Amino acid sequence: DAKTTQPNSMESNEEEPVHLPCNHSTISGTDYIHWYRQLPSQGPEYVIHGLTSNVNNRMASLAIAEDRKSSTLILHRATLRDAAVYYCILAGYGTGKLIFGQGTTLQVKP
């Protein structure tokens, strides 16, 4: 399984944008880039995914580098409820599996 590298932790101020980086230099052509987040004592929550093009949804934006070796999850305006562990995961086509790394713990300060 292709691996991702994320910073262990990041801090943000409330109502400011947050850029969460992820490196995935061994990504293959059919790997989707997924982001999930997990609040304390809850199951993970799907955030966004993409393959090659940048993606936007109501929760976040995903910016994918042209060579696909890195991506950035963008929270446009952080709130206290966005404090969570954010996981960047590569999902190979047809495997069905998500292999979780350690993720980035995001702290949001009021």
Add this chain to the structure above:
Amino acid sequence: GAVVSQHPSWVICKSGTSVKIECRSLDFQATTMFWYRQFPKQSLMLMATSNEGSKATYEQGVEKDKFLINHASLTLSTLTVTSAHPEDSSFYICSVGASGSSETQYFGPGTRLLVL
């Protein structure tokens, strides 16, 4: 996305007993469900892939006789922890695989198991 529930949300049991955890897909017919385990301050670890109408596929190092998985319908998968011991205490989470090729999964709220 799919709505996934788990029951119970938490359970305490004595060592040596068996515990069954249910995972239900409330609005989506799931041919594939996944079971994860998460120890405190650690990431999720995939235990097994549950396939409707067939045997589950276990990840390396996960004992299939210890963690029995049954996926008898398109909306229900169960995980039974047999002869539970304190080291089995953990947060167990299931997920439903969405249709299509993007491999998106939708997760249940988790079940916290404490074995005394």
